[in-house]
Structures are given as structure tokens and as C-alpha cells.
Amino acid sequence: MEPPGLRDAAIAWLLERSSDGQEPLTREDIKDFTFNGERFPIQSTQNGIRKPAGFEAALSFYTVFRTPNQERPYDDDLGSDGLIRYAWRGDNPNHPENRGLRRAMELRLPVIWFVGVAMKPARFQIVAPVYVVDEEPQHKRFVVVPVENSLFLPDQLEGSAVEESMKRYLRRETKVRLHQPVFRSTVLMAYENHCAVCNLAHTQLLDAAHIVPDHDERGIASVVNGLALCKIHHAAFDQQFLGIRPDHYVEIRHDLLEEVDGPMLRHGLQELHGKPLMKLPTRRGQHPDKKLLEIAYETFRSATSAGYR
Numbered sequence: 471m472e473p474p475g476l477r478d479a480a481i482a483w484l485l486e487r488s489s490d491g492q493e494p495l496t497r498e499d500i501k502d503f504t505f506n507g508e509r510f511p512i513q514s515t516q517n518g519i520r521k522p523a524g525f526e527a528a529l530s531f532y533t534v535f536r537t538p539n540q541e542r543p544y545d546d547d548l549g550s551d552g553l554i555r556y557a558w559r560g561d562n563p564n565h566p567e568n569r570g571l572r573r574a575m576e577l578r579l580p581v582i583w584f585v586g587v588a589m590k591p592a593r594f595q596i597v598a599p600v601y602v603v604d605e606e607p608q609h610k611r612f613v614v615v616p617v618e619n620s621l622f623l624p625d626q627l628e629g630s631a632v633e634e635s636m637k638r639y640l641r642r643e644t645k646v647r648l649h650q651p652v653f654r655s656t657v658l659m660a661y662e663n664h665c666a667v668c669n670l671a672h673t674q675l676l677d678a679a680h681i682v683p684d685h686d687e688r689g690i691a692s693v694v695n696g697l698a699l700c701k702i703h704h705a706a707f708d709q710q711f712l713g714i715r716p717d718h719y720v721e722i723r724h725d726l727l728e729e730v731d732g733p734m735l736r737h738g739l740q741e742l743h744g745k746p747l748m749k750l751p752t753r754r755g756q757h758p759d760k761k762l763l764e765i766a767y768e769t770f771r772s773a774t775s776a777g778y779r
């Protein structure tokens with residue numbers, strides 16, 4: 471039997487350890503979980519789904535890290551309805567692990583999803599609780615949502631106004647709890663926790679900036695549309711105070727170059743004009759996409775010529 475309270479304790483502990491799902495954890499980190507004074511493994515080491523011995527329902531599942539330069543990393547997981555899909559283990563619907571995940575759906579139990587964001591060592595973003603809300607046997611997969619399942623009642627959704635607002639809510643939650651943390655982790659790891667522009671190396675002061683904003687349909691949530699930037703350079707980039715040429719050279723808006731002010735303006739912006747980026751990912755496949763840089767640089771250029779907003 472599942473020890474009462476274990477599932478909730480594991481979720482609370484993981485969220486605490488991961489700064490509410492923002493920081494990825496290694497397998498070693500995850501192994502530290504204890505319940506009633508004893509270590510209890512909450513992640514499978516071999517297979518995707520963990521259904522501990524004696525448990526009726528699965529406790530967690532994981533997805534492995536995929537190469538970050540894939541253009542649309544979520545296509546396999548996300549249907550056009552914005553819901554997440556998770557493949558069965560193998561082909562047999564009655565494999566104990568598939569049964570375990572199905573049972574979590576029937577019992578409406580919260581489940582932990584470990585999303586792989588790096589290898590060597592493997593690191594996982596924590597998305598929890600998630601709920602299994604449906605199964606698509608023809609595609610050999612489950613349907614998962616990252617929201618409280620009491621809010622998700624598929625029967626009520628068909629073609630109603632509720633359906634539209636529910637879908638909007640789901641998309642927003644998926645973005646906040648899945649895409650944004652995964653994007654931040656993969657970008658910061660690619661840049662080894664340095665600002666691309668000034669090399670600052672304090673994660674608390676770093677953001678994962680989108681080269682093309684994510685409200686633009688070209689603004690994909692992939693590392694190739696990302697730059698690790700410190701807070702000031704992120705804001706400067708977004709506000710077109712600072713541009714990055716497709717050949718990785720920094721430009722500062724012309725009017726700012728003539729302004730006279732304190733050390734932040736001088737060292738933090740003016741002196742970077744014409745300098746190359748100080749930090750890029752070691753792996754070429756993680757470098758910023760040239761086309762996306764061109765789009766952003768064009769925006770910078772037109773903002774500059776439009777009279778220095």
C-alpha cells in the first residue's frame with residue numbers, strides 16, 4: 471500500500487528543492503528524498519514510469535533530454551489542443567507501469583513529471599503536480615495536464631465557452647510551469663551561467679532572454695532563440711538600447727554613445743559598442759540562430775533610426 475502522505479510530501483520536497491520548479495535537479499539531488507526517516511526513491515532509474523512496489527498508482531514519470539537545436543522541441547508532447555502527451559511504456563497497455571499511470575488517472579492522483587533538460591550529468595526540471603486526464607490507446611499514450619484536475623472535466627468541455635477559457639488557462643499554465651523553466655535552464659546551461667554580453671556569472675542576476683519575443687510566432691522556446699543575459703543587458707536588449715549583430719558583435723544605440731553619465735552607462739553599455747559577445751555556448755548547435763538574430767537586429771536598427779525612442 472502507498473504510505474499515506476508520501477506523494478504530497480515528495481511533491482512538496484521537490485518544489486522546495488527546485489525553487490518551485492525553476493531550478494533543475496540532478497538524479498543525485500532527487501535521491502535525497504526521505505520519508506519517515508528513510509530514503510525513498512521517487513524517480514525511476516531504468517524506465518520512464520515509476521510505480522513503487524506495493525503502490526497501486528504510478529508516482530512519477532520522466533522524459534529524456536533531447537538535443538536542444540531541434541526547432542520545435544515540444545511538438546511531440548503537445549497536440550494542437552495544448553495538452554501534453556506521454557507515450558506508453560512499450561506496446562502493451564497492460565504493462566504494470568502503464569497500468570500504474572492509468573490508475574493514477576482513475577484515482578485522480580497527482581503525479582510528478584521529471585523533464586530532462588541536460589545530460590552528463592542528467593538534470594531534470596520538476597513539473598508537479600500534473601494529472602493524467604485521458605488516454606489515447608490508438609496512439610499508445612496518455613494525456614497529461616499541469617493543472618489541478620478538479621478544474622479539468624473533459625465531459626464539460628465539448629464545444630462550450632468553458633472549453634475556450636479552459637484551453638487558454640491550460641496554455642498559460644503549460645507555458646509558465648513547463649516551457650519557461652525549461653527554456654531558462656537550457657539557455658543558462660548552454661552559456662555556462664554567464665551573460666553573453668558582459669560575462670557576469672551570477673545565476674540570480676541572469677535571465678534567459680528570447681532573441682525574437684515569444685509572443686511572435688517565430689519566437690520559439692528553443693535554446694537557438696535564447697541568450698543568457700544579465701538583468702541590465704536583458705532589459706537593454708528588449709528595449710533596443712543594445713543590439714546584437716548576426717555576426718555576434720554588440721552595438722549600442724547612437725544617442726546613448728554621446729550621453730554623459732555615471733559608470734553604469736560608461737562601462738555597462740558604451741564601452742561594449744563594437745565588441746564581440748563575451749560568451750557563447752561551446753556547442754555550435756546551441757548558438758543563436760542567425761535568422762532570428764537578423765530579425766532582432768532589424769528591430770534594433772529601425773528603433774534606432776526611428777528617432778531614438
Ligand SMILES: [Zn+2]
Pocket residue numbers: 665666667668669670699700701702703
Ligand atoms: Zn551583462
